[in-house]
Amino acid sequence: MAEGQDSSEKTEEPTHRKLEKAHEKGDVVKSQEIVVFSTMGAVTMIIAFGASGTARDLLGPMAGILEHAGELRIDGGALVQLWAELGGSILAALLLPFLMLLIAGVAGHMIQHRPVLSSESLTPKFSKVSPVAGFKRLFSAEALVNFVKGLIKMTLVGAVLFLVLWPQHRLLDPMINMDVVQILGITQALSLDMITAVLAILALIAGADFLWQRHRWMTRQRMSMQEVKEEYKQSEGDPAIKAKIRQIRMERSRKRMMAAVPTASVVVTNPTHYAVALKYEVGMEAPLCVAKGTDAVALRIRALAEENEVPIVENPPLARALFATVDVDESIPEEHYRAVAEVIGYVMRLKARQ
Known part of the structure; x- marks a missing residue:
């Protein structure tokens, strides 16, 4: 905002050049709910298609250690080698899920805006460490909106989880007498039901939040008549000249x-x-x-x-x-x-x- 200029004077829609400048500075539409939705979608795919394989890859090394616990050497280099082998097995089993979560997180940003390469957000600013500025942000209108949004999200997700889990509460008592394989199967099925229901709610929340964030961003990019004239002079030349x-x-x-x-x-x-x-x-x-x-x-x-x-x-x-x-x-x-x-x-x- 120009020095001494009231935001109420910014009544004109932003020009293409103004939006390009904002993008170059790293000021883009960002909805964290989109990223959360994308990440939860990846979690759903991991549980649905990769949970069994990942569990087997993790249980294999752990079962071997437990079966031969009395024969394992834990002196000096043997213990280091044991931890290295165990860590390598765990890393190999979790590599694909971690990679899917990483891709989902990046995709959550990419679907909102094109890639941004800007050092503007890395530049040190006094307002980021100022207690007064931090206090203002803590009790600002945006903080209140985020608080209300969080309450609504928790309420909706909690209600959906209750509706999904309550019909299955009779399974809790028989699970005491089940073996581990059966318990894992039931747990996977319930987890899929819960995450699918939550995913549907998050899709609605993410869509609404993206529209809201875009509206706020476009409002923030609005220009005054003087700014429009100055930009026109810079791009097209002074009309008088x-x-x-x-x-x-x-x-x-x-x-x-x-x-x-x-x-x-x-x-x-x-x-x-x-x-x-x-x-x-x-x-x-x-x-x-x-x-x-x-x-x-x-x-x-x-x-x-x-x-x-x-x-x-x-x-x-x-x-x-x-x-x-x-x-x-x-x-x-x-x-x-x-x-x-x-x-x-x-x-x-x-x-x-x-």
């Missing part, structure tokens, strides 16, 4: 046009409101418009023609038609060939008699 350049170009173009009037073969007028100077020489496919204008410019063209003895022919319909259909340095349209040929023929006959 552009207008001045356009005026200079028009003046130069008018000077070149006036300089071409003495070379014209005839000037068709209306008689004072329109003037079109035409040039025709032997070998040209069609007469060429070398100058045209209305009112003051038309009077100037007429005066230059008189000074340089260029014939002037008053033909209001033809003058208006030529002015509307032909530009300077362009040949006249084909539909005017006949009328212009009569004018030029008249001028040539007049010169021949003179």
Whole structure:
């Protein structure tokens, strides 16, 4: 926000350039609920498709240690080797689940915005360690919204878990007499039911939170009219300077046009409101418009023609038609060939008699 500028003055929608600058600084739409949902989805896949294999990979080394506990050497290097083998087995068993969780976490950010490479968030800021700023953040409106959002989420998730688990409460007593394999099967099934239900709730929460975070982000990126004008000046140039350049170009173009009037073969007028100077020489496919204008410019063209003895022919319909259909340095349209040929023929006959 500009110095001394009230946020209430920011009423204009952000430009594409403003959004690009925010992205370059690492200021993007971020919803942690999307990341939580993505991570929970990965957990669901791990439990559904990889829990059995991971459990077997973990139980194998542990069972071997327990079966041969009396034969294991724990002196010196043997203990180090034992821990290394056990750690390697555990790491190999958990590598794929950890990798899936990592990918899910990254995907949770990627689906919200494109990759961001910015050191802005790593730059030390006094506001991050200031007790006063921290106190303000703790009791800010955003903190209150997050608190209410957390309560709603806990309430919804708790209610869903209760609805899923309560019908299965009769299984708790028989589980005492079951073996480990049966207990693991029931536990996996209940876990899948719980996580699937929670996942459905988190999907709704994540979607609503993303829309809310995007709305807040777009509101934060809004611009004042002064900021829009300054950005336009930076990207398109100062309008006053552009207008001045356009005026200079028009003046130069008018000077070149006036300089071409003495070379014209005839000037068709209306008689004072329109003037079109035409040039025709032997070998040209069609007469060429070398100058045209209305009112003051038309009077100037007429005066230059008189000074340089260029014939002037008053033909209001033809003058208006030529002015509307032909530009300077362009040949006249084909539909005017006949009328212009009569004018030029008249001028040539007049010169021949003179």
